[in-house]
Amino acid sequence: MKPKVFAAFVGPSIFMMLLFIAFPLVSVFWNSFTVTQPIYETVEVESCTAGFLEQTCTTEMETRPVLNEAGEITRQTEFVGFQTYRNVLEMGRFWEAVQDRSWTALQNIDFWKALRFTLMFTLVTLPLVLGFGLAIALVINNASQRIKGPVIFLSLLPFIITPVIGALSINWLFRGDGILTALLEWWLEQDLALFAQAWTIELMMMFYRVWHVAPFAAIVFYAGLQTVNQDSLESALIDGANRWQRLRLIIIPHLAPLLIFVAMIHLMDTYRVFEEVVGFRAEGYVISLQWLTYDFLTPDQAGNRSISRASASAMLTMIGIAILLVPLLKRTWRDHKGSH
Amino acid sequence: MSTAKALRQPASLRIMSGTFLALWCLIAAFPIAWITVMSFKSPVDAFDANPLNVIFGPATRADGSGWSILEIVLGLAVIWVTARMTVRRVPPLVASYSPGGFVALGWVVAAVLVALGFVLVFFGVLPLVTDLLGPLVGPLGRDIIGATTEHYQTVWIERGFIDNFKNSLIVTTGVVTISLTVGTLAGYGLARSGSTLAFWILIIALIFRSLPHSVLVAGYLPVFINSAEWLAPILGENAPTLYGKPAAVIAVLVAINQPFTIWMLRSFFANIPADLDEAARVDGCSHFKAFRLVIMPVMWPGVITTGLFSFLLAYNDFLVTSLLLDASNQTMVPAIAGMFNRETTTTDQVVAVAAAVSITAPLFLLVMVFQRQIVSGLTAGAVKG
Numbered sequence: 001m002k003p004k005v006f007a008a009f010v011g012p013s014i015f016m017m018l019l020f021i022a023f024p025l026v027s028v029f030w031n032s033f034t035v036t037q038p039i040y041e042t043v044e045v046e047s048c049t050a051g052f053l054e055q056t057c058t059t060e061m062e063t064r065p066v067l068n069e070a071g072e073i074t075r076q077t078e079f080v081g082f083q084t085y086r087n088v089l090e091m092g093r094f095w096e097a098v099q100d101r102s103w104t105a106l107q108n109i110d111f112w113k114a115l116r117f118t119l120m121f122t123l124v125t126l127p128l129v130l131g132f133g134l135a136i137a138l139v140i141n142n143a144s145q146r147i148k149g150p151v152i153f154l155s156l157l158p159f160i161i162t163p164v165i166g167a168l169s170i171n172w173l174f175r176g177d178g179i180l181t182a183l184l185e186w187w188l189e190q191d192l193a194l195f196a197q198a199w200t201i202e203l204m205m206m207f208y209r210v211w212h213v214a215p216f217a218a219i220v221f222y223a224g225l226q227t228v229n230q231d232s233l234e235s236a237l238i239d240g241a242n243r244w245q246r247l248r249l250i251i252i253p254h255l256a257p258l259l260i261f262v263a264m265i266h267l268m269d270t271y272r273v274f275e276e277v278v279g280f281r282a283e284g285y286v287i288s289l290q291w292l293t294y295d296f297l298t299p300d301q302a303g304n305r306s307i308s309r310a311s312a313s314a315m316l317t318m319i320g321i322a323i324l325l326v327p328l329l330k331r332t333w334r335d336h337k338g339s340h
Numbered sequence: 341m342s343t344a345k346a347l348r349q350p351a352s353l354r355i356m357s358g359t360f361l362a363l364w365c366l367i368a369a370f371p372i373a374w375i376t377v378m379s380f381k382s383p384v385d386a387f388d389a390n391p392l393n394v395i396f397g398p399a400t401r402a403d404g405s406g407w408s409i410l411e412i413v414l415g416l417a418v419i420w421v422t423a424r425m426t427v428r429r430v431p432p433l434v435a436s437y438s439p440g441g442f443v444a445l446g447w448v449v450a451a452v453l454v455a456l457g458f459v460l461v462f463f464g465v466l467p468l469v470t471d472l473l474g475p476l477v478g479p480l481g482r483d484i485i486g487a488t489t490e491h492y493q494t495v496w497i498e499r500g501f502i503d504n505f506k507n508s509l510i511v512t513t514g515v516v517t518i519s520l521t522v523g524t525l526a527g528y529g530l531a532r533s534g535s536t537l538a539f540w541i542l543i544i545a546l547i548f549r550s551l552p553h554s555v556l557v558a559g560y561l562p563v564f565i566n567s568a569e570w571l572a573p574i575l576g577e578n579a580p581t582l583y584g585k586p587a588a589v590i591a592v593l594v595a596i597n598q599p600f601t602i603w604m605l606r607s608f609f610a611n612i613p614a615d616l617d618e619a620a621r622v623d624g625c626s627h628f629k630a631f632r633l634v635i636m637p638v639m640w641p642g643v644i645t646t647g648l649f650s651f652l653l654a655y656n657d658f659l660v661t662s663l664l665l666d667a668s669n670q671t672m673v674p675a676i677a678g679m680f681n682r683e684t685t686t687t688d689q690v691v692a693v694a695a696a697v698s699i700t701a702p703l704f705l706l707v708m709v710f711q712r713q714i715v716s717g718l719t720a721g722a723v724k725g
Contacts, residue, residue, distance in 0.1 A: 006533050009525045013523060156707050160714070161700055165696045169696060219715055310561075314555040
């Protein structure tokens, strides 16, 4: 294909990605080092109230934003270096907490709280998703041909559902005297308040995420199971391998590339955990890195959005993404070189 | 054969596997099924600790709204007939009535007609029939399950969910059409060019795919809010503020979706033998003509699958739509978030449940119709790597 023709085919897509992905990245990078705020001036204001015989006058110093000719607030953008990053990371409080060896103090700082939850959430759900996904794939593969269709249909539902709605639906099962809370209370014979502390909310969030992603893993693995070499299974059988050995030594190595694929996708997606915080209304207890950025971007009571803080927290979030991506990119590069 | 015998599983293993499968199906379907049941009950029943009360809804029945056996049977019959008709009759009708090249449009028209007909019969004709027959059949006409559709009426009519639905429709249609048009061309180009440049484009797309959406939105917000200012030199007085406009959200979602779209379409195009378009080129077609005449007729399965995933992204999005759309243009998912923020009474909660079920229903239909395409889409990226 000639370069010109190639450009004509690929051009529109590249243009969209440059304009709406690359450009915002640059803009976020720039915004994270600058602060835009209204210029304030301090003026002397004399206010007088009518009094007996003579007016009572007081002069006060008042700070007010400078207005331009059109009557709008003048804003000015200033380069502040790493100041915004320091504000987001709250380094002062961080070092204090580290020196006191106080975990609770550390967990009161938004950024570190979000980072702790995001990492833990990612690492705890990963083995669960792979394990359950593989188990579901094996039992679907084991089921009779007639029920496979309906079973796959049911399995797709948690995957396809809108994440916020999925989290909400789990939330409603537990909220108040929800049906599952009632069941747990009856089983444990004690009163539970599942939304009163962070760790129970985190458990529910993890339950939701595994419920949501395990079907994806299961279907990918199920497709992989269809291509297992029957001959090697049979020869393993003749060599006297039992069921567990055949699973461990033949099936799992065969699925290894798929396991890595699902693990990579899952790491990328859970690192961006966000909808759970909204769906479980957990912001008072548990927050994630992406939720932190979202929160900075949401207008506060005065209607201001902290764009530079959001940019700084977004840049910090991306460091994690970069670390996650390195092994994936290395592998793709190897494959590419291998194919030529 | 002896190996086949040895491969046969012992009964205990089969029972375990079957139990686990049944348990999984229950876990997978339960939350969705349960909120669907809840959405038809009065608040007292919906949040009752006793599951039987939630299912049979005594308080709802006491309020005088419920379903009799007659209504349930007739309702199920209508649903069953619709489903059967859709599967059996509609495909040949669409094939015979839609003019060549407009089959996709024919499907859209058919879907709208079926949906309209169903709503008309189910909510218009059915109540009249049951009212008429009810007194004649005695005990079968008495309410046995408490159920009410009032929460759906509250959501769709009083809370204006219908506007949010329209906005969702606008955004998803826009995203699917544009991202498929742009993505198909790019996917084809990338699949047929083995150059290093194509490889690097794919790698960069992969990096873009992994970016958190909040990062991108942080980049758009200041630009979109001030767009009237910086667009003024180009567009003059009528320069729009992009913030809050569906068009801006469509562009953003298309771009966010683009890396995934081109990866997926590329892998579909790589499966179409290159001999096919080479033969067309030998016969004197240009690349574009070969693409239009030879590739387009065979690419539909891949395009439909990719379109489904684009639809899901646009439909399910909360982050981008909630930050970039203003209140009057809000789509369904951020609208429901606004609904539960101010919920105080249990009635409001059940209304939010009804809204959640309304959002899920189209997805349910989507899986029903396109199960095979979704499965092939999930495995396309993985199996080929």
